[in-house]
Amino acid sequence: MLAFTSFLGxxxxxxxxxxxxxxxxAVLIITCPCALGLAVPAVVTTASGRLFRKGLLIKDGTALERLAEVDCVVFDKTGTLTMGMPQLSxxxxLDESDRPAALALAQASAHPLSRALAAALVEAGTTPATITDVREHPGFGSRHATRAA
Incomplete structure (x- = not known):
């Protein structure tokens, strides 16, 4: 009743x-401690909904609580803050003579930066060199490539 009266006033x-x-x-939470147990999930749901509409996805309700302790934020380069589709400027x-080999290696890779390099080289009219036995090793790039004779 006190909360309802406060609301009307x-x-x-x-x-x-x-x-x-x-x-x-606020009056309800202060006068009735059990209301706090109801209010916290409601606030987390409301905050998560607002953040989602702004493009941020919260995977866990405790993430909002832990966010108060954050003093440094580090983002990776593969789509956390971007669309994950870089473009070469x-x-x-890159020397003209190296471009065909670079295109062949870039086309054999799934990395977003390789895709950007391949797209730029194709747009520039580069024809890929014939390269066989290209293996992509996560974290180490494309290796063990030999140029065909």
């Missing part, structure tokens, strides 16, 4: 529904 005084609901929820550092 603040709604009448401020004419702001959001403020009145916040005050009523220039082919200048």
């Amino acid at each position: 603040w709604l009448w005084y401020t004419r702001d529904l959001r403020v009145a609901v916040n005050i009523a929820a 220039s082919l200048e550092p």
Whole structure:
């Protein structure tokens, strides 16, 4: 009853529904400790929904609690902050004579940076060299490649 009375009083005084609901929820939580057990999941669900609409996915409700302790954030290069589809800005550092071999190796790789290199080289009109026995080793790149005679 106290929370409902607070809600009506603040709604009448401020004419702001959001403020009145916040005050009523605060009074309910303070006067009834069991309401805290109901309020926390509701807040986590609401916050997760808002973050999802802004493009952030929260996999676990405790992630929001742990977020308060974060002092450093590190992102990887394969799509955490980007679409994971990099584009080359220039082919200048790559010699013309090396481009066919680079294209052949890039086309044999599934790495996003290799795909970007391959797309840029194809767009530049490069024809791939004939390379056989290309093996991609995760974390080490493409190795054991031999050029066909």
